[in-house]
Amino acid sequence: MLEATCDTAIPPTRVQEPPVRREPPVSLATRLGYGSGAVGAQIFRDTPALILPIYMITVLGIPAWMAGIAILIPKAWIVFCDPLVGGWSDRRAASWGRAPFLGAGALLSGLAFVLMFSAPDFASPLASAAYMSLAFALASTAYSLFSVPYLSVASEMSESPRERTTILAYRLVFLAIGVAIGAGYALPVAQWLGDGWHGFNRMGLLYGAVCLVSMGVTWATVRRTRLITLPRPEGATGKGDILALWRNRSFVSLSTTYFVALTAQGMTYTVFGLFFLYVLHDAGALAIVNVFAAASVLVAQPLTVWLSKRFSKRALFVTGVLGWSLFCLSWITAGPTENAWIAAHIGIPAPSMALMALRGFLWGLFNSMYLLMALSMLTDTIQHDRETTGASRAGVYSGVFSALEKVAFALGPAITGVLLSLGGFVGAKGSGTVPQSSAALTTLVLCFAVYPAVLKALSLIAFIRYRGD
Template identity: 30%
Template sequence: MTTTAPRRTRELRAGVTARYATGEFVTSGFAALPGLVLVYYLTDSLAVPALLAGAVVTFAKIWDIIIDPIVGAYSDREFAARGSRRRLMLLGAVVLPVFFVVTFAVPTGTAPLLAAGWVFVAFLLAATGFSFFQVPYNVLPAELVSGYDARTRLLSARVVVLTAAILLYGGGGPALRQVGVELFGTDFGGYLFMAIGAAAIFVVAILVTSSVEKAARGEIATPPKPASRVFSEIAPPRDSIAVQARRGIAMLRSSRPFRTLLATFFTQALAAGGMLAGTQYVATWVLGDDEAVTLLFVALILPAIIAAPLWGVVARRIGKERSYLIATSIFFVAALSLTGLLLVPGYWIVVPIGLVGVAYAGIQALPLSMLPDVIAHDARTNGPGRGGSFSGMWTAGETTGLAFGTTILAVILAISGYLESTAATAVEAQPNSAIFGIVMSFSIVPATLMALSFIPLLRYPLRKKDIDLPTPAPAAPSV
């Protein structure tokens, strides 16, 4: 006779969890800082037309659709051969910081078309370096911990750092830019000073995070060889990169949990990307204060920092899926209320933005903790070896979603008659149509996208019972 017992979960010490969460200083920095200032940098310092500025950011990010699945396949192959994804992450520590700085190093007086080309090439290469880090980083939770609730705790810690990092970059980035302007007397010096500061953080964070595999294995078990039995559930086969890449595309058809989760996250990334890129425009042209962007970020991030661990508590009580629905609903209502800026522009918006922050913590922590569940479920259902491919597709969806959110903003600005500036020639006021476009891109558009994200989210099939399956106890010895 045999009995069943709950599947044992693997936990990590606080120090190892902190090392893993440190990676959000890279993830959030590369999302938040370009999302906040890159289009504004192009339109208001380099005189690039809004539509072209949006195209530059979008097409550089479309590259992620191509490169991320390939990086994911290569990451799986590295893991099979070496039992580690560290080398690829360390390559990102070289490529990302260098080309991030180059992105914001366009010399003063460069013709707008040439400036757009410069930013496009540099940002595309920076995005490639980011992929080298981010794709292995996203698959780590499936390898570091097991169990539905254990992954929620790990990803809740990551989102606490995520929100703190967004505050650092969202508030500190513009502040560093202003310091640079005062030191060097030009916008060129301001943006370059900001980029160098961010790049230094990227390097340190990647070096810390890349050590997490070794630290985790040291407390769980010492692997006798690459892809050891400790990680046997998700260890990938040593297939060619081309085969792995094709497998990554095929899994969109074969894995309904991944397909619905990615569709939800992509749609919500569109909303978040558009709001992030629109923050500076709201501060400058709706509130009439360039420096109000820092206040708006504080109003967004402080509630998010408080809410991030609370979403983990809620998820353990009612499930990640129901919690995710609640977070999405809060975001929808809060974004919709921002249409009031058309009638009464003012600092009352810190209240709905605070609610957006509470919801944002949820729509980050919950799907990120659901992704390793999807990977583990797929390994059990279809066999191991696709963790990096899942992560590559996920990273491509996230980054292109954020980029297309910026594109939507750029299109709205162009249609509504937004006037571009240069460092030498400043626009004193925008037409009412442009103000209307800015407010719509900050309220109605993200609210609509959040409403659309309910469609795939309601079809997500996995629950806790599908992840923490009981395992048979050893059979009693026969007598």
């Protein structure tokens, strides 16, 4: 009776666990607003790289060697500027947030872009070179104020690795638009808007406005977006930052792999046009490849996001690198006999333009896949550091990663230039092409298709130490 009474009086209780808090997904408007900044950022990065040498040599009358030095000095400065901006934005993240840096970077980048293409008519080429070097240095600094916090924000918009991958996918779609506008149309737009200095100046005004608006949308978006922020602990700057980055083995592994891979990619970009002129003898095919490579981004980003829910980021990154290397090697077989060989051995008619389009599309798809995974894993390494140390170092991580990217894209062309010279390749003065020896053409093919493919595949050796997803 007592036992029954006790059972009735004291019923068994169930301890309820607190409900799992699910972070709400980032809204579509925020994703679009964040991603839109990539249009202006990519225009700012690509247009000076491709157009400034032409503008300085053919419009301002600066000797080629002097123009090269004038461009090299700001590039050397930016290697130090990016980490400095990253550290500065980290120190102010809790009090100011990232938005003020984005706003200042957007405004100054738009103005500096105009400044670069508004050079006064100096009597001395040295004075013109000094002006362009200073203008490019100011423009590069302004761009760092935007680009470094822009990458940092991606790691602070969500705690979810999958959500960050989706956010970055939107960014890369807008990036493809920026590539088309900057790399594809800057020179034709300048020529269409006027002759000589006036055409370049008007192009600078137009593109500067596009940069300002595009980056400004991102500033306005981040300004009203709640980010993950942490108070800055003792030792969170200077030597403490460097030691934290070095101890983050996954970051060291990823950044080393990314650096080597981009160096290989820079080698390919250096001789892209030369390959189509001297080997394929078809400059028109270059436009086909570029268009389909850019279009592949629209397929690659949703596809990669979908695959990332089923496979690890490591696996997709490796797939992207090896796929890029494979299609880079495939250019060895490109040429007028390729479609005939396919028709004879496989029995499928393959027009040359269709093969170029397919190769460009798949090459671009694998490039987009590995790039998205690299940026997504960067945010994962930043989150790991944040959870491990309690410090907010997203700016420093992004600054170092961005600086390595710039060094890689400078090192790739330098290596290629040396290899071409050793192979006997002769430069053309003015427009047109000059006859090349068979050894020079072989070197050109190796620099475009073989060396970069092998180097990029070998970059995965450093990736073995990556311990993330």
